[in-house]
Amino acid sequence: MATWLVVCIAAACAAAAAAVVFAAMFAKVASARAESAARAAELAAVREQMEMQKVHYESVMAGSEKTFRDLAQKVLEERSEKLRKEGGEQLKGVVDPLLKDIQEFRRKMEALNSEAAERGGKLDERIKSLTEKTATVTAEAKELAEAIRGDSQVIGEWGEIQLRRVLEISGLQENTDYTYQDTLSSADSSRKNLRTDVQVKMPDGRVLVIDSKNTVESYVEFANAEGESREALREKIVAAVKGHVDELARADYARNVKNACEWTLMYIPFEEVYLIAMKGTVKVGGERRLLRDYARERSIVFVNSTSLVPVLRLVELAWQKKDSDKKTEKIAQECAALCKKAETFLRSYAEVGKTIRKLSDAYNTGLGQLSTGPGNLVKKLGEIGSLAPKQIAALPTDEDYSSANALPDSVPSSASM
Numbered sequence: 001m002a003t004w005l006v007v008c009i010a011a012a013c014a015a016a017a018a019a020v021v022f023a024a025m026f027a028k029v030a031s032a033r034a035e036s037a038a039r040a041a042e043l044a045a046v047r048e049q050m051e052m053q054k055v056h057y058e059s060v061m062a063g064s065e066k067t068f069r070d071l072a073q074k075v076l077e078e079r080s081e082k083l084r085k086e087g088g089e090q091l092k093g094v095v096d097p098l099l100k101d102i103q104e105f106r107r108k109m110e111a112l113n114s115e116a117a118e119r120g121g122k123l124d125e126r127i128k129s130l131t132e133k134t135a136t137v138t139a140e141a142k143e144l145a146e147a148i149r150g151d152s153q154v155i156g157e158w159g160e161i162q163l164r165r166v167l168e169i170s171g172l173q174e175n176t177d178y179t180y181q182d183t184l185s186s187a188d189s190s191r192k193n194l195r196t197d198v199q200v201k202m203p204d205g206r207v208l209v210i211d212s213k214n215t216v217e218s219y220v221e222f223a224n225a226e227g228e229s230r231e232a233l234r235e236k237i238v239a240a241v242k243g244h245v246d247e248l249a250r251a252d253y254a255r256n257v258k259n260a261c262e263w264t265l266m267y268i269p270f271e272e273v274y275l276i277a278m279k280g281t282v283k284v285g286g287e288r289r290l291l292r293d294y295a296r297e298r299s300i301v302f303v304n305s306t307s308l309v310p311v312l313r314l315v316e317l318a319w320q321k322k323d324s325d326k327k328t329e330k331i332a333q334e335c336a337a338l339c340k341k342a343e344t345f346l347r348s349y350a351e352v353g354k355t356i357r358k359l360s361d362a363y364n365t366g367l368g369q370l371s372t373g374p375g376n377l378v379k380k381l382g383e384i385g386s387l388a389p390k391q392i393a394a395l396p397t398d399e400d401y402s403s404a405n406a407l408p409d410s411v412p413s414s415a416s417m
Contacts, residue, residue, distance in 0.1 A: 102338065108331060158269075162269040166312070179201075184257060202318065206260065206261055209265070210308075212267045215237055219273050221233050222237060241302075245266065
């Protein structure tokens, strides 16, 4: 009985303990349900907040993209327009004078070539005309020889007149290209008031002295003689010419005429006398020598109407060459100025390239800060979106933004332009 009573008491105690345990368990379940309800409410609030952040983020992204795109486009357009305007005005200011100088240079070159061609075409006609006129002068000289024979003053004046005619035939003008009968003082006190027949002006500032010498009487006698007497008269002509050579040697025009050339031209108007003088010989120091060599040793050269014309023509060509050299020098100066302007143009164009490169660098820097560079704005906004895990896939990355944005990655360099 007692045992049964103990068992009953133990069972009652166990039941009571079980009741207490069940009561505690129900209390915990109730508490867990309440906490679960609170967490569910909190989770709903978080979801609502994340939804609001998503909407705000999308709004910010849309506004930022449009703002940056518009700003970059505006800056690029303003810089491009300013650069185009300034560069166009600067290039125009350089190119227009450059083109004008090139056209002027071309015009001068064409005029110079045309002038040279015209001179070349007239040269043959001029030589032919001079040859014909020289033959006329020689013929007239023979006809007048008889008329002026015996009057030494008239003979001298006639020779000088023939010389002046040859100068005129050659195209030289008195007091412009040559001077006639200049009187000068001799360095030798025993010879005063020397007078040159003609002084031809040379391009280098020097003068070429030409003196006319006649042997009219000896020539007329030689022309009228026949047989063996002609040889004796030939020697008489040679002796007369030698006397003229010695006279010119004593005058020493190379020393007494200021800026005179070393050589003096002895003009012989008669063709036959000239040929005799060129072939004749004289006795010097016990030996026979050519008269022309004797004269050349004394800086005297024989010329007649035919041989004097080419000499004077060379003088004229020398003057033409000097004028041509002046024009060439002027053209060279124009070319130098043209090259200088071209250099200025290239420098200005290089400055334009530098400005373009600076604009390109500024644009690329802004683009890098916006979407392509490390730590760019698009990437930062993506990191903000990572707070909403479910929305990460919907947010654009910096690569997506770079490939989708309408702005170029870079501006062409000045080299490619």
